[in-house]
Amino acid sequence: xxxxxxxxxxxxxxxxxxxxxxxxxxxxxxxxxxxxxxxxxxxxxxxxxxxxxxxxxxxxxxxxxxxxxxxxxxxxxxxxxxxxxxxxxxxxxxxxxxxxxxxxxxxxxxxxxxx
Amino acid sequence: xxxxxxxxxxxxxxxxxxxxxxxxxxxxxxxxxxxxxxxxxxxxxxxxxxxxxxxxxxxxxxxxxxxxxxxxxxxxxxxxxxxxxxxxxxxxxxxxxxxxxxxxxxxxxxxx
Numbered sequence: 020x021x022x023x024x025x026x027x028x029x030x031x032x033x034x035x036x037x038x039x040x041x042x043x044x045x046x047x048x049x050x051x052x053x054x055x056x057x058x059x060x061x062x063x064x065x066x067x068x069x070x071x072x073x074x075x076x077x078x079x080x081x082x083x084x085x086x087x088x089x090x091x092x093x094x095x096x097x098x099x100x101x102x103x104x105x106x107x108x109x110x111x112x113x114x115x116x117x118x119x120x121x122x123x124x125x126x127x128x129x130x131x132x133x134x
Numbered sequence: 135x136x137x138x139x140x141x142x143x144x145x146x147x148x149x150x151x152x153x154x155x156x157x158x159x160x161x162x163x164x165x166x167x168x169x170x171x172x173x174x175x176x177x178x179x180x181x182x183x184x185x186x187x188x189x190x191x192x193x194x195x196x197x198x199x200x201x202x203x204x205x206x207x208x209x210x211x212x213x214x215x216x217x218x219x220x221x222x223x224x225x226x227x228x229x230x231x232x233x234x235x236x237x238x239x240x241x242x243x244x245x246x
Contacts, residue, residue, distance in 0.1 A: 052233070059143065061223060061238035062178070077233060109177050120166045120185070120227055123234065125177030 022046070025110050025126035032097070032104070032133050040095045040129045042110035051093040052111040052123065055079060062109065068093055069116055097131065105133045136161045138237040140224060146243045147214055155209040155240045157224030164226035167200055167207045172221045172239065181222075182209075214244045 023044040032038045044051065050069050054062040064077030068087040082101025087093055093112075097104045107130050111123040141156035157167065166185045170178035184191040184200045184207065191198045197210040207226075211218050221239040 054236075059238070061138075062236040064233050064235075067233055107175075111177070116233070120168075120183060122168065122180035122183065123178075125179070128175070128177050130175075 023110060023112055023124050023126040025108075025129050027129060028127065030129055030131045032131065034133055035099045037096055037098050038131065040097065040108055040110075040131070042093045042095065042126060043091055044093075044112045044124070044126075045091060046112055046124060047090070048112035048114055048124070049090070050113045050116050051087070052113075053077075053083070053085065053093070053095045054109040054111065056107045056109060056128075065095065067116075104131055106131060136235065138162075138224065138226060138235060140222075140237040140240045143238075144241045144243065146245060149214060149216060149244055149246050151214055153211040153214045153218070153242055153244070155222050155224075155242065157207040157209065157226070157237055159205050159226045162205065162226055162228070163202075164228055166227050167198075168225045168227065168234070169198060169207075169209050170223045170225065170236075172223060174221075178223055178236075211242075216244045216246050219243045 026041045052067045053065040063079050065083050066085040068074035074085050084096045109128045110126040113121045113123045137160045139158045147153050168183045169181045172178040182198050184198045195212045199208045221241045223239045224237045225234045
């Protein structure tokens with residue numbers, strides 16, 4: 020089955036620790052995205068990537084980092100510099116970037132809690 | 135700055151009625167608008183896309199309209215069912231944009 024997976028589903032982190040969230044897709048999509056969702060709020064874009072070895076900051080990139088070494092994978096690292104990291108993190112992919120109008124396919128999300 | 139507003143955070147309707155959700159945008163000239171459904175604790179799922187040259191789009195019990203003069207999209211669910219209860223997100227898209235911006239969503243509850 021084609022799809023997009025995220026792991027783990029739940030993640031707990033102590034303050035001051037970096038943590039990496041996994042995102043894998045087998046849809047052969049070029050574009051991938053990371054969003055953050057807080058209770059009662061919409062999705063806010065953290066980073067996006069149009070192609071391997073290229074990625075761009077979104078609206079709230081501070082305290083986060085990404086890599087795109089393979090087309091299928093787009094891991095997100097939440098660093099200790101992120102002041103309020105507790106949130107629901109969603110990864111998505113699409114055939115092309117937003118301007119083309121293609122739908123985005125979302126993973127099941129990772130809920131990160133900082134203790 | 136670009137702004138997206140979705141009507142009241144929560145909407146409750148009776149089963150069998152038509153639910154109408156609103157998406158208003160300002161400082162925007164979107165070339166298209168997408169609607170997604172999100173269930174609690176899950177990722178959003180794409181429902182419909184409507185382009186600026188389309189007035190209306192239908193898919194089964196769903197209907198979307200796009201009024202570029204009013205800067206508004208309406209999302210209708212006819213013959214609503216409790217299973218339609220979810221949060222619905224709108225996402226206007228600009229043709230030249232490299233990213234999509236989402237509204238905060240409307241939480242719909244269909245009461246049996």
